[in-house]
Amino acid sequence: MLLPSEVKRAVRKCARNRCEYCQSQEPFSPTTFSIEHIIPRCEGSGDETENLALSCQVCNNRKFTATNARDPLTGDIVSLFNPRQNHWNDHFAWNEDFTILLGMTPSGRATIEKLHLNRISLINLRHVLYRTGIHPMKEDLYTRDTLTFTSRSEDEDR
C-alpha cells in the first residue's frame, strides 16, 4: 500500500502523532507508527482519509483485519472503536494515574481486550510519561471532539 505523502501527513496531524487506539505518542515509541485501514481493504474499503488512522505497530498487528470483537463483560460481539466515527472520550477513560485505559462502552471494552491496550510496556511507559508531564496530552483533558481532518487552507491559517 502506498499512500500519498500528503495523506500520511494529514492522518498524522489529525492523530496528533499518537496511536489512535492505545494513545502512545510516536516521538516516545521505539517503532515507527503506520497508517492503518479502519475497515480493511479486503472488506471493500478504500484509502479515503475517513478510513485511515494512525496506529502503533502492536495495535496494528493486534487489530489486523478485525472490525468486531467480543465485549469481555457481556460476551457480545460488538464493533471495535472507530477513530474517525466515534468520540474517544465516550468509549474510554483513564484510571486516576493515567496508566490504565478503562472501557466505558461495549466497544471500548472490546477494543481494549482485542488490541491489548493495557500491555505492561504501555502501562510502564504511561507511568513514566505521566510523571514527567508528557502524558496525557493537555488538550485531552478538555476536549470531547472527534478527531477530524482539517482542510489545507485551515491548516495554513494557524
Ligand SMILES: [Zn+2]
Ligand atoms: Zn497503539
